[in-house]
Amino acid sequence: EASLDTFLEITMSLGLLRSVGSVARRSFPRNLTHANASTLVIAEHDNSTLSPSTLSVVTAASKLGEVDILVAGFNCEAVSSQAAAVAGVGNIITGNDAGLETGLAENFSRAVVAAAKSKGYSHVMAPSSNFTKNYLPRVAIELDSAPMTDVIEILGEDTFVRPMYAGNSLATIKSQDSVKLLSIRTTAFDKCADSGGSAEMEDLVLEGTCDAGLSAFKSASASESERPDLTAASVVVSGGRGMKSGENFGMLEELADKLGGAVGASRAAVDAGYVPNELQVGQTGKVVAPDLYIAVGISGAIQHLSGMKDSKTIVAINKDAEAPIFQVADYGLVQDLFNAVPEISSKV
Ligand SMILES: Cc1cc2nc3c(=O)[nH]c(=O)nc-3n(C[C@H](O)[C@H](O)[C@H](O)COP(=O)(O)OP(=O)(O)OC[C@H]3O[C@@H](n4cnc5c(N)ncnc54)[C@H](O)[C@@H]3O)c2cc1C
DSSP states (O other), X not given: OHHHHHHHHHHHHHHHHHHHHHXXXXXXXXXXXXXXXXXXEEOOBOSSSBOTHHHHHHHHHHTTSEEEEEEEESSOHHHHHHHHTSTTOOEEEEEEOGGGTTOOHHHHHHHHHHHHHHTTOSEEEEEOSHHHHHHHHHHHHHHTOXXXXXXXXXXXXXXXXXXXXXXXXXXXXXXXXXXXXXXEOGGGSOOXXXXXXXXXXXXXXXXXXXXXXXXXXXXXXXXXXXSOOTTTOSEEEEEOGGGOSSTTHHHHHHHHHHHTOEEEEOHHHHHTTSSOGGXXXXXXXXXXXXXXXXXXXXXXXXXXXXXXXXXXEEEEEESOTTOTHXXXXXXXXXXXXXXXXXXXXXXX
Protein backbone atom coordinates (compact mmCIF):
# COMPACT_ATOMS: atom_id res chain seq x y z
CA GLU A 1 0.00 0.00 0.00
CA ALA A 2 2.83 2.34 0.84
CA SER A 3 4.34 1.88 -2.58
CA LEU A 4 0.98 2.52 -4.24
CA ASP A 5 0.73 5.77 -2.30
CA THR A 6 4.20 6.74 -3.35
CA PHE A 7 3.35 5.92 -6.94
CA LEU A 8 0.20 8.07 -6.81
CA GLU A 9 2.12 10.87 -5.21
CA ILE A 10 4.74 10.81 -7.95
CA THR A 11 2.13 10.59 -10.70
CA MET A 12 0.24 13.50 -9.24
CA SER A 13 3.31 15.59 -8.78
CA LEU A 14 4.27 14.89 -12.38
CA GLY A 15 0.85 16.03 -13.53
CA LEU A 16 1.24 19.12 -11.43
CA LEU A 17 4.68 19.81 -12.79
CA ARG A 18 3.38 19.54 -16.34
CA SER A 19 0.54 21.94 -15.75
CA VAL A 20 2.81 24.43 -13.99
CA GLY A 21 5.10 24.02 -16.99
CA SER A 22 2.49 24.96 -19.52
CA VAL A 23 1.33 27.98 -17.52
CA ALA A 24 4.89 29.10 -17.01
CA ARG A 25 5.65 28.74 -20.70
CA ARG A 26 2.74 30.94 -21.64
CA SER A 27 3.28 33.66 -19.09
CA PHE A 28 6.96 34.34 -19.80
CA PRO A 29 7.83 36.28 -22.93
CA ARG A 30 10.60 34.99 -25.19
CA ASN A 31 12.97 37.78 -24.26
CA LEU A 32 13.44 37.39 -20.55
CA THR A 33 15.85 40.21 -19.83
CA HIS A 34 15.33 41.48 -16.34
CA ALA A 35 16.91 44.57 -14.83
CA ASN A 36 17.82 42.95 -11.51
CA ALA A 37 19.30 39.71 -12.78
CA SER A 38 23.06 39.49 -12.91
CA THR A 39 24.66 36.17 -13.62
CA LEU A 40 28.10 34.89 -12.81
CA VAL A 41 29.13 32.22 -15.32
CA ILE A 42 31.85 29.88 -14.09
CA ALA A 43 34.36 29.30 -16.88
CA GLU A 44 35.64 25.79 -17.47
CA HIS A 45 39.25 25.70 -18.67
CA ASP A 46 42.67 24.10 -18.26
CA ASN A 47 44.51 27.34 -17.37
CA SER A 48 45.28 27.97 -21.03
CA THR A 49 42.11 27.42 -23.10
CA LEU A 50 38.52 28.36 -22.40
CA SER A 51 36.21 25.37 -22.89
CA PRO A 52 33.56 25.90 -25.61
CA SER A 53 30.94 24.62 -23.13
CA THR A 54 31.30 27.95 -21.33
CA LEU A 55 29.95 29.68 -24.45
CA SER A 56 26.68 27.74 -24.23
CA VAL A 57 26.29 28.80 -20.61
CA VAL A 58 26.78 32.45 -21.59
CA THR A 59 23.93 32.04 -24.10
CA ALA A 60 21.71 30.62 -21.33
CA ALA A 61 22.72 33.37 -18.90
CA SER A 62 22.15 36.15 -21.47
CA LYS A 63 18.45 35.33 -21.48
CA LEU A 64 18.20 36.90 -18.03
CA GLY A 65 20.37 39.99 -18.25
CA GLU A 66 23.93 40.98 -17.39
CA VAL A 67 26.63 38.32 -17.56
CA ASP A 68 30.06 38.24 -15.90
CA ILE A 69 32.51 35.35 -16.16
CA LEU A 70 34.67 33.95 -13.37
CA VAL A 71 37.99 32.53 -14.48
CA ALA A 72 39.40 30.77 -11.42
CA GLY A 73 42.73 29.06 -11.89
CA PHE A 74 46.48 29.59 -11.74
CA ASN A 75 48.49 31.47 -14.36
CA CYS A 76 45.28 31.54 -16.32
CA GLU A 77 45.64 35.00 -17.94
CA ALA A 78 45.25 33.50 -21.42
CA VAL A 79 41.83 32.15 -20.44
CA SER A 80 40.79 35.54 -19.06
CA SER A 81 41.71 37.19 -22.37
CA GLN A 82 39.68 34.61 -24.31
CA ALA A 83 36.77 35.15 -21.93
CA ALA A 84 37.00 38.92 -22.42
CA ALA A 85 36.47 38.43 -26.15
CA VAL A 86 33.22 36.49 -25.64
CA ALA A 87 30.30 38.48 -27.03
CA GLY A 88 27.94 40.16 -24.60
CA VAL A 89 29.91 39.73 -21.37
CA GLY A 90 30.35 42.66 -18.94
CA ASN A 91 33.19 41.73 -16.61
CA ILE A 92 35.81 39.01 -16.40
CA ILE A 93 36.67 38.25 -12.81
CA THR A 94 39.96 36.44 -12.51
CA GLY A 95 40.76 34.46 -9.39
CA ASN A 96 44.44 33.55 -9.62
CA ASP A 97 45.77 31.27 -6.89
CA ALA A 98 48.16 28.32 -6.75
CA GLY A 99 45.47 26.33 -4.92
CA LEU A 100 43.27 26.55 -8.01
CA GLU A 101 45.76 25.11 -10.48
CA THR A 102 44.27 21.63 -10.77
CA GLY A 103 40.63 22.39 -10.09
CA LEU A 104 40.33 20.51 -6.79
CA ALA A 105 36.70 20.88 -5.77
CA GLU A 106 37.50 21.77 -2.14
CA ASN A 107 39.59 24.73 -3.31
CA PHE A 108 37.70 25.72 -6.44
CA SER A 109 34.39 26.01 -4.58
CA ARG A 110 35.98 28.63 -2.29
CA ALA A 111 36.81 30.83 -5.28
CA VAL A 112 33.29 30.47 -6.68
CA VAL A 113 31.73 31.39 -3.33
CA ALA A 114 34.03 34.41 -2.96
CA ALA A 115 33.19 35.60 -6.48
CA ALA A 116 29.46 35.00 -6.08
CA LYS A 117 29.40 37.02 -2.85
CA SER A 118 31.67 39.77 -4.18
CA LYS A 119 28.87 41.38 -6.17
CA GLY A 120 25.79 39.68 -4.85
CA TYR A 121 24.95 37.92 -8.09
CA SER A 122 21.37 36.74 -8.41
CA HIS A 123 22.39 33.71 -10.53
CA VAL A 124 25.46 31.51 -10.73
CA MET A 125 25.65 29.18 -13.75
CA ALA A 126 28.16 26.58 -14.87
CA PRO A 127 28.30 23.99 -17.63
CA SER A 128 26.92 20.61 -16.60
CA SER A 129 30.04 18.45 -16.46
CA ASN A 130 31.91 16.08 -14.18
CA PHE A 131 34.00 19.01 -12.98
CA THR A 132 30.92 21.04 -12.04
CA LYS A 133 29.23 18.06 -10.39
CA ASN A 134 32.17 17.95 -8.02
CA TYR A 135 32.28 21.54 -6.79
CA LEU A 136 28.70 22.82 -7.24
CA PRO A 137 27.19 21.04 -4.20
CA ARG A 138 29.96 22.53 -2.05
CA VAL A 139 29.09 26.00 -3.33
CA ALA A 140 25.42 25.27 -2.69
CA ILE A 141 26.05 24.61 0.98
CA GLU A 142 28.01 27.83 1.39
CA LEU A 143 25.39 29.93 -0.40
CA ASP A 144 22.50 28.09 1.26
CA SER A 145 20.93 27.50 -2.14
CA ALA A 146 19.46 24.33 -3.66
CA PRO A 147 21.29 23.77 -6.96
CA MET A 148 19.29 23.04 -10.10
CA THR A 149 21.25 20.71 -12.32
CA ASP A 150 21.21 19.95 -16.04
CA VAL A 151 18.88 22.85 -16.86
CA ILE A 152 17.70 22.76 -20.49
CA GLU A 153 15.45 25.81 -20.61
CA ILE A 154 15.23 29.14 -18.83
CA LEU A 155 11.66 30.31 -18.52
CA GLY A 156 12.27 33.26 -16.27
CA GLU A 157 14.41 34.58 -13.44
CA ASP A 158 13.29 31.87 -11.04
CA THR A 159 11.77 29.22 -13.31
CA PHE A 160 13.73 26.55 -15.11
CA VAL A 161 13.22 23.24 -16.92
CA ARG A 162 15.31 20.16 -16.24
CA PRO A 163 14.94 16.52 -17.25
CA MET A 164 14.21 13.87 -14.65
CA TYR A 165 13.69 10.08 -14.68
CA ALA A 166 16.54 9.72 -17.19
CA GLY A 167 14.95 12.24 -19.53
CA ASN A 168 11.48 10.65 -19.52
CA SER A 169 9.92 13.64 -17.84
CA LEU A 170 10.62 17.35 -17.88
CA ALA A 171 10.21 19.16 -14.59
CA THR A 172 9.51 22.87 -14.44
CA ILE A 173 11.02 24.09 -11.22
CA LYS A 174 10.72 27.38 -9.42
CA SER A 175 13.41 28.46 -7.00
CA GLN A 176 12.88 30.84 -4.12
CA ASP A 177 16.54 30.89 -3.11
CA SER A 178 18.13 34.32 -3.12
CA VAL A 179 20.98 33.04 -5.30
CA LYS A 180 19.89 30.67 -8.06
CA LEU A 181 22.57 28.08 -8.62
CA LEU A 182 22.36 26.23 -11.94
CA SER A 183 24.28 23.80 -14.04
CA ILE A 184 23.38 24.09 -17.70
CA ARG A 185 23.06 21.19 -20.12
CA THR A 186 25.23 22.71 -22.82
CA THR A 187 23.73 20.70 -25.68
CA ALA A 188 20.46 22.59 -25.11
CA PHE A 189 21.93 26.04 -25.85
CA ASP A 190 23.86 27.30 -28.88
CA LYS A 191 27.34 28.60 -28.24
CA CYS A 192 27.60 32.39 -28.30
CA ALA A 193 30.30 34.09 -30.39
CA ASP A 194 33.79 33.81 -28.92
CA SER A 195 34.88 37.12 -30.43
CA GLY A 196 33.64 40.68 -30.68
CA GLY A 197 33.23 41.17 -26.92
CA SER A 198 35.09 43.76 -24.86
CA ALA A 199 34.60 42.82 -21.22
CA GLU A 200 36.29 44.68 -18.37
CA MET A 201 38.99 42.81 -16.45
CA GLU A 202 38.86 42.57 -12.67
CA ASP A 203 40.83 40.60 -10.11
CA LEU A 204 39.16 38.60 -7.40
CA VAL A 205 40.84 39.18 -4.05
CA LEU A 206 41.51 35.73 -2.65
CA GLU A 207 44.28 36.41 -0.11
CA GLY A 208 45.44 32.84 0.00
CA THR A 209 42.06 31.50 1.06
CA CYS A 210 41.88 28.98 -1.75
CA ASP A 211 43.87 26.11 -0.32
CA ALA A 212 41.40 24.25 1.87
CA GLY A 213 44.21 21.88 2.87
CA LEU A 214 41.88 18.92 2.47
CA SER A 215 43.01 17.40 -0.79
CA ALA A 216 46.02 17.24 -3.06
CA PHE A 217 46.38 16.54 -6.76
CA LYS A 218 48.55 13.48 -7.49
CA SER A 219 48.27 12.64 -11.18
CA ALA A 220 45.98 12.49 -14.18
CA SER A 221 45.71 9.97 -16.96
CA ALA A 222 43.84 10.70 -20.15
CA SER A 223 43.73 8.72 -23.33
CA GLU A 224 45.14 10.54 -26.35
CA SER A 225 42.88 10.99 -29.33
CA GLU A 226 43.07 12.94 -32.54
CA ARG A 227 39.31 12.77 -32.89
CA PRO A 228 36.99 15.59 -31.84
CA ASP A 229 35.80 15.71 -28.25
CA LEU A 230 32.79 13.45 -27.78
CA THR A 231 30.56 16.15 -26.33
CA ALA A 232 31.47 18.70 -29.04
CA ALA A 233 31.55 16.44 -32.13
CA SER A 234 28.95 16.93 -34.84
CA VAL A 235 29.03 13.21 -35.65
CA VAL A 236 29.22 10.40 -33.08
CA VAL A 237 29.57 6.73 -33.97
CA SER A 238 28.80 4.59 -30.91
CA GLY A 239 29.19 0.88 -30.34
CA GLY A 240 27.52 -1.40 -27.84
CA ARG A 241 27.79 -4.96 -26.60
CA GLY A 242 27.01 -6.13 -30.13
CA MET A 243 30.54 -5.09 -31.14
CA LYS A 244 31.77 -8.22 -29.27
CA SER A 245 35.34 -6.96 -28.67
CA GLY A 246 37.59 -3.92 -28.37
CA GLU A 247 39.37 -4.78 -31.64
CA ASN A 248 36.07 -4.63 -33.49
CA PHE A 249 35.74 -0.97 -32.47
CA GLY A 250 38.39 -0.40 -35.14
CA MET A 251 35.63 -0.44 -37.77
CA LEU A 252 33.71 2.25 -35.90
CA GLU A 253 36.88 4.34 -35.63
CA GLU A 254 37.33 4.03 -39.37
CA LEU A 255 33.78 5.18 -40.03
CA ALA A 256 34.08 8.00 -37.47
CA ASP A 257 37.31 9.22 -39.10
CA LYS A 258 35.70 9.27 -42.52
CA LEU A 259 32.85 11.37 -41.12
CA GLY A 260 35.13 13.59 -39.00
CA GLY A 261 33.37 12.35 -35.89
CA ALA A 262 34.00 10.96 -32.43
CA VAL A 263 33.56 7.41 -31.13
CA GLY A 264 31.20 6.68 -28.25
CA ALA A 265 29.98 3.56 -26.48
CA SER A 266 27.28 2.08 -24.32
CA ARG A 267 27.95 1.18 -20.74
CA ALA A 268 27.85 -2.51 -21.60
CA ALA A 269 30.73 -1.96 -24.05
CA VAL A 270 32.68 -0.05 -21.40
CA ASP A 271 31.96 -2.63 -18.69
CA ALA A 272 33.12 -5.41 -21.00
CA GLY A 273 36.43 -3.54 -21.35
CA TYR A 274 36.07 -2.88 -25.10
CA VAL A 275 36.75 0.86 -24.71
CA PRO A 276 37.69 3.28 -21.92
CA ASN A 277 35.10 4.75 -19.60
CA GLU A 278 35.34 8.29 -21.00
CA LEU A 279 33.59 7.12 -24.19
CA GLN A 280 30.40 6.18 -22.35
CA VAL A 281 27.27 7.94 -23.53
CA GLY A 282 24.23 8.00 -21.27
CA GLN A 283 22.81 8.85 -17.92
CA THR A 284 26.01 8.00 -16.09
CA GLY A 285 28.26 8.95 -18.99
CA LYS A 286 28.27 11.89 -21.36
CA VAL A 287 25.25 13.64 -22.79
CA VAL A 288 25.70 14.34 -26.48
CA ALA A 289 23.50 15.95 -29.12
CA PRO A 290 25.41 15.80 -32.41
CA ASP A 291 23.92 16.35 -35.87
CA LEU A 292 24.34 12.63 -36.54
CA TYR A 293 24.44 9.79 -33.99
CA ILE A 294 25.05 6.29 -35.30
CA ALA A 295 24.24 3.54 -32.77
CA VAL A 296 25.81 0.24 -33.71
CA GLY A 297 24.94 -2.94 -31.77
CA ILE A 298 23.22 -0.89 -29.06
CA SER A 299 19.82 -2.07 -27.80
CA GLY A 300 18.66 1.39 -26.70
CA ALA A 301 18.23 1.04 -22.93
CA ILE A 302 16.62 4.08 -21.33
CA GLN A 303 19.88 4.96 -19.56
CA HIS A 304 21.65 5.08 -22.94
CA LEU A 305 18.88 7.03 -24.68
CA SER A 306 19.00 9.75 -22.04
CA GLY A 307 22.51 10.59 -23.24
CA MET A 308 21.80 10.84 -26.97
CA LYS A 309 18.12 11.20 -27.79
CA ASP A 310 18.44 14.93 -28.46
CA SER A 311 20.74 14.20 -31.41
CA LYS A 312 19.39 15.75 -34.61
CA THR A 313 19.48 12.55 -36.68
CA ILE A 314 19.79 9.09 -35.16
CA VAL A 315 20.78 6.05 -37.21
CA ALA A 316 20.59 2.58 -35.67
CA ILE A 317 22.18 -0.61 -36.91
CA ASN A 318 20.98 -3.68 -35.04
CA LYS A 319 20.12 -7.22 -36.05
CA ASP A 320 17.14 -7.30 -33.67
CA ALA A 321 14.19 -5.53 -35.30
CA GLU A 322 12.52 -5.27 -31.88
CA ALA A 323 15.41 -3.38 -30.25
CA PRO A 324 14.09 -0.23 -28.50
CA ILE A 325 16.72 1.89 -30.26
CA PHE A 326 14.54 1.76 -33.39
CA GLN A 327 11.85 3.75 -31.55
CA VAL A 328 14.09 6.81 -31.39
CA ALA A 329 16.00 6.25 -34.65
CA ASP A 330 15.22 8.36 -37.73
CA TYR A 331 16.84 5.70 -39.91
CA GLY A 332 17.17 2.08 -38.91
CA LEU A 333 18.97 -0.82 -40.53
CA VAL A 334 18.09 -4.33 -39.34
CA GLN A 335 21.24 -6.14 -40.29
CA ASP A 336 24.35 -7.81 -38.92
CA LEU A 337 26.65 -4.95 -38.04
CA PHE A 338 29.73 -6.89 -39.17
CA ASN A 339 28.37 -6.73 -42.72
CA ALA A 340 26.69 -3.33 -42.53
CA VAL A 341 29.44 -1.17 -41.03
CA PRO A 342 32.24 -2.10 -43.49
CA GLU A 343 29.79 -1.64 -46.36
CA ILE A 344 28.72 1.80 -45.15
CA SER A 345 32.36 2.76 -44.54
CA SER A 346 33.29 1.76 -48.08
CA LYS A 347 30.52 3.98 -49.46
CA VAL A 348 31.16 7.22 -47.55
C1 LIG B 1 21.85 3.29 -12.93
C2 LIG B 1 22.23 2.86 -14.31
C3 LIG B 1 22.92 3.74 -15.12
C4 LIG B 1 23.25 3.37 -16.43
N1 LIG B 1 23.92 4.26 -17.22
C5 LIG B 1 24.16 3.93 -18.50
C6 LIG B 1 24.80 4.85 -19.38
O1 LIG B 1 25.17 5.96 -19.01
N2 LIG B 1 25.00 4.48 -20.67
C7 LIG B 1 24.61 3.24 -21.15
O2 LIG B 1 24.82 2.99 -22.35
N3 LIG B 1 24.04 2.37 -20.33
C8 LIG B 1 23.82 2.66 -19.02
N4 LIG B 1 23.25 1.74 -18.21
C9 LIG B 1 23.12 0.35 -18.71
C10 LIG B 1 21.91 0.13 -19.56
O3 LIG B 1 20.81 -0.20 -18.73
C11 LIG B 1 22.14 -1.03 -20.54
O4 LIG B 1 22.54 -2.19 -19.83
C12 LIG B 1 23.20 -0.76 -21.60
O5 LIG B 1 22.98 0.48 -22.20
C13 LIG B 1 23.16 -1.86 -22.63
O6 LIG B 1 24.19 -1.67 -23.55
P1 LIG B 1 24.11 -2.27 -25.02
O7 LIG B 1 22.94 -1.69 -25.71
O8 LIG B 1 25.45 -2.07 -25.63
O9 LIG B 1 23.97 -3.83 -24.76
P2 LIG B 1 22.74 -4.79 -25.00
O10 LIG B 1 21.53 -4.30 -24.31
O11 LIG B 1 23.24 -6.13 -24.67
O12 LIG B 1 22.46 -4.67 -26.55
C14 LIG B 1 23.32 -5.18 -27.52
C15 LIG B 1 22.60 -5.03 -28.84
O13 LIG B 1 23.47 -5.42 -29.88
C16 LIG B 1 22.69 -6.12 -30.86
N5 LIG B 1 23.61 -6.99 -31.59
C17 LIG B 1 24.32 -8.04 -31.12
N6 LIG B 1 25.07 -8.56 -32.10
C18 LIG B 1 24.82 -7.85 -33.21
C19 LIG B 1 25.28 -7.92 -34.57
N7 LIG B 1 26.18 -8.83 -34.95
N8 LIG B 1 24.80 -7.04 -35.46
C20 LIG B 1 23.88 -6.09 -35.09
N9 LIG B 1 23.41 -5.99 -33.84
C21 LIG B 1 23.88 -6.86 -32.91
C22 LIG B 1 21.66 -6.88 -30.08
O14 LIG B 1 20.53 -7.16 -30.89
C23 LIG B 1 21.34 -5.91 -28.96
O15 LIG B 1 20.24 -5.08 -29.28
C24 LIG B 1 22.90 2.09 -16.91
C25 LIG B 1 22.21 1.22 -16.08
C26 LIG B 1 21.87 1.60 -14.81
C27 LIG B 1 21.11 0.63 -13.95
